[in-house]
Amino acid sequence: MSPGRAREARIPLAHAPGPGAVRIVEVGMRRVAVFCVDGRFHALADRCPHRGAPLCSRGQVVTGIEVRDGALATGPPDALVRCPWHKWDFEIASGRCAVDPRLRVRRYTVEVDDDELVVSLSNPP
Amino acid sequence: MLVDSDVHVGYETLLDLCDYLDAPTRELVVHSGTNGLGMPTYPWYHPTGWLRRDTYDRETTGVGAQLPGQDLQRVQEKLLDAYDVTYAILTPDEAAAFAVLPNAELAARLCRGYNNWLLERYLEEEPRVRGLLVVTPQHPEAAAEEIRRLGHRDEFVGVFLPGGARVPYGSPVHEPLWRACAELALPVAVHTHFEGVGIAGPVTAAGYPDHYVEYHTLCGAGMYGHFVSILCHGVFERYPGTRVIMMEGGLVPFVGLLWRLDTNWRACRSEIPYCRRPPSEYVWEHVRFTTQPLEEPSDERLLLPAIEGLRPWETLCYASDYPHWDFDEPTQTLHRLPAEWRDAVAHGNALSFYRLGAPVSA
Numbered sequence: 001m002s003p004g005r006a007r008e009a010r011i012p013l014a015h016a017p018g019p020g021a022v023r024i025v026e027v028g029m030r031r032v033a034v035f036c037v038d039g040r041f042h043a044l045a046d047r048c049p050h051r052g053a054p055l056c057s058r059g060q061v062v063t064g065i066e067v068r069d070g071a072l073a074t075g076p077p078d079a080l081v082r083c084p085w086h087k088w089d090f091e092i093a094s095g096r097c098a099v100d101p102r103l104r105v106r107r108y109t110v111e112v113d114d115d116e117l118v119v120s121l122s123n124p125p
Numbered sequence: 126m127l128v129d130s131d132v133h134v135g136y137e138t139l140l141d142l143c144d145y146l147d148a149p150t151r152e153l154v155v156h157s158g159t160n161g162l163g164m165p166t167y168p169w170y171h172p173t174g175w176l177r178r179d180t181y182d183r184e185t186t187g188v189g190a191q192l193p194g195q196d197l198q199r200v201q202e203k204l205l206d207a208y209d210v211t212y213a214i215l216t217p218d219e220a221a222a223f224a225v226l227p228n229a230e231l232a233a234r235l236c237r238g239y240n241n242w243l244l245e246r247y248l249e250e251e252p253r254v255r256g257l258l259v260v261t262p263q264h265p266e267a268a269a270e271e272i273r274r275l276g277h278r279d280e281f282v283g284v285f286l287p288g289g290a291r292v293p294y295g296s297p298v299h300e301p302l303w304r305a306c307a308e309l310a311l312p313v314a315v316h317t318h319f320e321g322v323g324i325a326g327p328v329t330a331a332g333y334p335d336h337y338v339e340y341h342t343l344c345g346a347g348m349y350g351h352f353v354s355i356l357c358h359g360v361f362e363r364y365p366g367t368r369v370i371m372m373e374g375g376l377v378p379f380v381g382l383l384w385r386l387d388t389n390w391r392a393c394r395s396e397i398p399y400c401r402r403p404p405s406e407y408v409w410e411h412v413r414f415t416t417q418p419l420e421e422p423s424d425e426r427l428l429l430p431a432i433e434g435l436r437p438w439e440t441l442c443y444a445s446d447y448p449h450w451d452f453d454e455p456t457q458t459l460h461r462l463p464a465e466w467r468d469a470v471a472h473g474n475a476l477s478f479y480r481l482g483a484p485v486s487a
Contacts, residue, residue, distance in 0.1 A: 065395045067362075072398060087392035099391035099403070 008120035016041065016117050020061045020078040025119050032108050032119050033057065035092045037079050042092050043119050044081070045106035049097070053085035055105060064089065064098070127455055128212045128475035130415045131316070131372050131444035132204060132254075134195060134247060135218030136239075139164065145245070146238040150231065164222045165323035169337035173450065179203070180448035195448070197247050204447045205253050208455050211472065212481055213254045214282065215247060216316055216372070220259050221287045225323030229264035233271065236260055240275055248280035255479065257285035257314050262292075262299060263324060269305035276309035282479040283311050287318035288347030288374070289325030295354030303364055312368035312478060320347040341451075345374035349382055352412075356386065359399030361407045368478055370413040373446060377420050380434035383408060409436060413478050415444035416470065417453040419461060428461065438466045442475040 009025045009032070016036065017023040023034045024046060031046035033056030048055040060082045064075030080089040080098060089098040090105050097103035109124045110117060136142055139162055143151050154162045180203055181195070195218075204210060220239045226232040236259045248256045258281050260268035268284075275281055284306055292298055294315065306313055320340070321328040328334055329346045348371055361367055371379070387403045394400065400407075414435060422428055435441065443459065446452055459467045475481070 062395075065398045067398050067401070086388075089395075099394060 007122070008118055010113075011117040011119070013112065013115045013117060022056050022059075022061060022081075024057045027108070027119055027121055030108075030121060031057065032121075033081075034110055034117065034119060035061065035078075035081070037092050038076065040093070041110045041112070041117060043108040043110040043124070044090075044092065044095055045108070047106070048083045048085065048088070048090075049103045049105055050083065050086060050088055050100075053083050055083050055090065056081055058084040060084070061092070062089065126211045126472040127209060128214070128443065128472045128479075128481070129204070129208075129210050129445050129447070129455070130214045130370065130442045130475050131216050131417060132200065132213040132447045133218045133449060134200060134215050134243070135220055136242065137195070139219075139235075142235070142238045142242050145241040147234060150234040150238065153231065164219055165225060165319070166219070166222065167319070167322060167337070167340070169334075169340055171337050171450065175450055177448045177450060177452050197250055200247075200254075200447075201251065204445070205251070208445075210253060212475070212479075214314075214475075214479065215243065215254050215256050216314070217257070217259050217285060217318075221285065221316070221318040222323060223259055224262050224287050225289050225291075225319045225325045226263070227324050229261055229267065232261045233264050233267035236267075236271055237274075240271065240281075244275070244278070244280060248278075255282040255481070256280055257283045258311075259285050260302065262286055262290055262294065262302065265299050265301040269301040272302070272305040272309060272311065276305070276311050281311070282481065283370070284313050286313060286315050286351070287320075287325075288315065288344065288351065289319035289322055290347065290351065291324045291326065293354030294351040295356070295358030295360055297358070303360055303367065307364035307367055310366055310480070312370060314370045314372055315348055315351050315374075316372035317344040317348055317374050320344050345378055348374035349378065352379070353382065353386060353404075356404040356407055357397050357400055359397065359401075361411045362399050362401060368411055368413070370415065370442065370478060372415045372444065373417060374414075375418070375420060376414055376416075376432045376435055376437070376441070379414065380432065383434065409439065413440050413442050413474060415442050416458055417444040417446040418451050419453060419458055425461070429463065437462070438469050439474065441466070441470045442478065443470050443472075 006028045009027045019036055025032050033044050033046050035042050046056045061078050062080050062082050063077050064080055066075050081092050082089050095105040095107045107124050109120045109122045139154050223232045223235045239259050243256050260271050328343050334340050383405045387405050
């Protein structure tokens with residue numbers, strides 16, 4: 001199979017991203033971003049559904065700020081990716097846009113296989 | 126049925142309030158300067174007159190009179206009876222300037238006198254009229270005290286704040302005022318007035334306009350500042366029952382402002398986490414707008430598409446601005462809107478907003 005038609009890519013677990021980091025992999029013709037949130041891996045398309053920006057490769061992993069019990073508080077750590085262009089936030093775990101429920105980033109499957117991370121173009125469970 | 130959400134009444138001169146003021150304030154009003162206590166006012170002269178020509182007798186008008194010959198009888202004859210108005214919401218004229226007086230303690234005492242005057246001269250005399258309390262945003266604690274003093278009276282249905290101000294109304298410095306309004310379930314009316322006057326900020330950041338026509342085109346700018354401030358500071362999150370009506374600031378500009386604010390919120394919401402939802406969502410639930418002056422595009426077909434973004438069928442309330450020069454007559458105004466909006470704009474939205482009961486007959 002030519003690289004352009006590949007359906008999966010493998011990353012040594014030692015090179016997997018830690019919290020707050022992103023690892024970009026090419027799977028076939030797609031650029032896929034791998035993140036780690038709360039010990040779990042997630043894979044998102046590197047394209048913002050708002051205006052097509054390179055969401056993950058040029059964006060920023062951030063922690064949300066919210067109000068709890070009337071006081072400012074931080075949300076789950078490193079759980080959002082912020083678009084580099086218009087600064088809209090997306091939940092890494094779900095791909096959902098935090099500021100416009102109509103938008104969602106394409107998600108892919110990422111699994112641990114022994115000492116490798118396997119990123120595939122199939123839909124996540 | 127018709128509710129007119131913006132009918133200006135007022136004294137002819139500040140001396141008319143003397144019977145309603147405490148003794149020290151009365152002394153100041155009578156003896157300050159060489160001709161009594163002067164109020165800050167617009168630096169522009171209206172080239173054709175502030176008032177509808179048929180609402181006063183020019184021949185009997187003294188120099189400096191604000192609303193010459195204005196009294197309840199004239200409002201009844203020229204407006205309430207003439208247009209079969211079910212309810213009229215009375216807004217201040219010069220008394221709106223108390224809110225931009227540098228001496229906040231004096232302003233609070235003048236507000237107290239004016240509200241007493243309004244109650245006795247209009248509200249207790251005519252069941253078709255309701256009042257807005259004039260208060261001091263430059264002294265929020267005194268404003269809260271005045272709201273609690275009279276806000277429980279059925280004759281008062283809200284609190285009036287002018288567009289001209291030292292600090293935008295969403296700012297935390299105004300918290301006592303919002304808290305008092307919430308306690309009494311009273312809405313706040315923000316009405317263009319006295320921008321660039323007294324302690325108020327400039328009309329716009331461009332510098333002082335030279336002409337009245339410029340001012341009157343730009344005067345909504347202060348209201349836009351308050352509108353955005355109230356939304357961004359999460360006033361409606363802290364006080365979920367709070368309602369705000371934006372008066373005489375135009376309609377079309379608010380459409381674009383909301384679009385821009387929603388877009389900016391998406392990028393900047395981490396700065397204002399107490400504004401949990403896109404700002405426009407609070408508007409539909411908490412904010413209303415008055416019609417006058419309804420924009421007049423040269424091609425009338427452009428009007429409705431330009432204002433649809435404000436959901437006028439649920440947010441818009443008819444207002445005449447009587448007796449000012451840019452008065453909007455009710456029938457003509459309402460017939461510029463689609464038939465299916467008219468009942469809501471003529472009375473439905475305002476009845477609900479002001480929590481007005483069954484109509485009364487005079």
